[in-house]
Amino acid sequence: MCTAAVLVAVAAVPGCTSPAGGPAPARTAQTGLRELTHAEQITVERGEELLVKKCMEKSGFKYWAGPIASVADRQGNGYVLTDIGWAKRYGYGSELDRRAEKARLGDRNAAYTRSLPKPDLVRYNTTLDGSPSHGVLSVDLPAGGTVQTTRDGCRAEAMEQLYGDFPAWFRAKKTAQSLTALYAPDILRNKRFKDAVGAWATCMDKAGHPYADPPEIRAKLHRLTRGLSPSRARDAEVELAVAEATCATTTPLVRTARSLERAERDKVLRRYREEMSAFQRMSLTALGRARTVTGDTP
Template sequence: MRGKKSLPLVVLLLVLTAGCAGGTGEHAAGSGTRARELTLAEEAAIDRAEDTLVGACMRREGFRYWPGPVPGVAERQAGRYVVDDVDWARRYGYGRSFDLAAEKARVGHPNVTYANALPARERVRYSHALDGDLDDAVTVSLPSGGTVATPRTGCYAEARTRLYGDHAAWFRARKTVTSLTPLYVPRILKDARLSTAVAAWSRCMKEAGRPFASPDEIRRERDGLVEGMSRAEALRTESALAVTEAECARETSLGETARVLETEYRAEALRPYAEESTAYRRMRLAALARAREL
């Protein structure tokens, strides 16, 4: 392990547990009545319901709309700090197939080609109907600094109002709760439990003929490792490496250590935002109930 530099802040911000605000089934921090977190399958169900509502709204506005690709449970497990599910690794590697599908959808989904084919004036109207107008926006100051905004109007806003009850309140709660990583990740980086687990994982990888100092090093070198390979070859190569990573992560408990630390430090960061955290969880559960009624 190359000291703390092998675990850069930006990487942990992005992929420490892949969906830190939900999907674990555990209670989040906060006082008062606690509502459980959603499972990954439940998150997907809400996203599908949102897309259904957006489609209905766009059709009322006079446009065609096709359901978008909604990430399933397996795809939502991609991007973790360390792969520690051997079966998942064997099947998906590092999620390259998900990346390829997302890129294909980004440029070739019917909604994209349809919108691009519209006359310029209709394309503007389509964009406003879908996304709303940022001149009329909800603005939130983030705990880590800076602000984010989202339009109050548009089909996305309408769909989220239908699901969560209050789009503005939902946006404020969600952005507050899900933007805390810069406040606690530096503490994780300094925790000896993480560096000890990474060192043990690295020794295991070296013994398996995969001399990597950290999972982050694999992520940095991932594309180079498969450069020049066919898609099938790249998937097989990454899958084999991911399986070894997962086996070592299980043997050394690196994945569990990362999750424990994330849960611990995130809970501390959430304490000043207990009201927003409770609102976030309750609105997600309300959205799930409404999604199931559609």
């Protein structure tokens, strides 16, 4: 159980990582390994993009390494905000979302593909993402459902180079990232957790923000800032976010959630120790290889 990011299970966020500059996540007791920090994951994703670029150019296409989410983008997505400093700077991350959307719309790859004749576009897409006709990988998820991906293409080739075994990586990743769905409902139903959320709600009410739980804020945030000028909307968002994080850390909510998640996650990992071990081991392997590709130093 990672202690740097709180309530990742309840938020159904796959894995947990520490903020940049902080210590690496604690080793998982069942595997003796750890997951990557946000900064390390960024390095891996940059390495993957550079390998995809090299592969695409080898096939005669232009390719630009796409925008990658920053450390700040990867924080603040849990059940409840717990970092007051982050809340003061970003509120609930609305401005970060707008920046990400702007980057997506400005993606040079999208403009490039629009300029390609249809036959070249078809070949571009097949070169990048492979073709189901060449075979697919399929994984049955622990909580139900199945996910699939193509076996070939430059993306698959890049991951093969980073992780050493793309099919094994795909199976390990999809299994590990779906484990939260097995225990998150039990946390939400737990009386200790419900009592802790009640204490948080009392704290928020005293601060002038009467909400029953953090998800209610997220459901109503758009309406709360509708019609306000950008500066006033940001001020309102930040004020609410700071109150949420303050109440999360001054009431039993954070402490209770960490305790419950640790216990529930440990139960699940006993059943899926091999898959989690493979996920963590291959992630760390990919980090070392990505550093060589990108030139990043530890």
